[in-house]
Ligand SMILES: Nc1ncnc2c1ncn2[C@@H]1O[C@H](COP(=O)(O)OP(=O)(O)OP(=O)(O)O)[C@@H](O)[C@H]1O
């Protein structure tokens with residue numbers, strides 16, 4: 410268990426979710442102080458928070474055992490390890506589905522058709538529970554990657570593997586028979602740490618939530634003559650209506666609003682035609698409602 414004052418946060422040292430997690434840490438202001446690229450423990454700008462770099466599949470048990478107070482990994486990793494942790498916050502990235510798939514030409518139409526057959530997977534824990542719940546007796550072939558090759562190599566009759574874009578299944582001529590779980594990257598916490606370090610953990614979760622809330626939003630600023638204000642206001646979606654400020658000594662006002670990134674391209678043209686000028690668009694790093 411880490412010492413009572415410090416929070417130890419376990420994050421992936423590599424892999425596809427490592428980069429978005431590092432970006433989240435930066436945007437949250439919890440900047441990691443790296444002194445060597447391969448270091449596995451690092452301080453952050455907050456003396457009370459240190460970071461452990463581990464593989465995503467190992468993070469659930471590090472948190473369950475209290476080696477780390479909190480961790481960031483996929484909920485599929487938590488399910489695979491069966492770790493006893495609290496799932497605290499969905500970070501809304503790292504989406505994937507764990508699916509049961511067979512060769513397109515296979516006669517298999519349902520999980521029941523797999524009785525007595527071989528399943529290649531990187532997720533034996535989830536598979537044991539899934540096939541037991543289905544009452545289907547199969548042979549699991551544990552692989553550490555490139556699962557989709559197993560059927561065509563004659564190693565297995567089906568696979569249980571992750572899919573996100575679907576490209577790998579399509580290229581390997583595999584067809585989904587069932588979806589077992591869907592997964593996104595989440596913040597997980599040790600039960601005891603949640604009790605003894607609740608305030609600091611809540612502070613970190615608020616920082617992460619503010620980054621998630623700001624994603625896809627930007628800050629719009631413009632000036633407009635009062636006579637055209639209504640035309641401009643009607644165009645701005647805004648989180649609760651724009652903020653209007655008088656510009657001293659002029660017949661104009663400043664209008665500020667939070668708008669979705671996807672609206673900005675069209676909105677700026679509309680605003681110019683409605684009389685807006687000095688239009689600025691800024692990125693938002695964090696938004697606390
Ligand atoms: N297409 C995908 N394939 C694998 N993992 C994915 C995918 N999309 C999202 N993920 C998520 O990434 C998380 C961690 O994946 P992990 O780092 O173990 O695999 P990886 O990034 O593919 O690295 P490796 O190359 O070692 O497999 C998991 O929670 C998983 O759900």
Ligand SMILES: O=P(O)(O)OC[C@H]1O[C@H](OP(=O)(O)OP(=O)(O)O)[C@H](O)[C@@H]1O
Nearest residue numbers: 554555556570571572573574575576577
């Ligand atoms: O639906 P897609 O976008 O095609 O992604 C799915 C593929 O990604 C993962 O493989 P990864 O790249 O992690 O290699 P690995 O199997 O060696 O982990 C997963 O195991 C699938 O093979």
Ligand SMILES: [Mg+2]
Nearest residue numbers: 424425554571
């Ligand atoms: Mg992988």
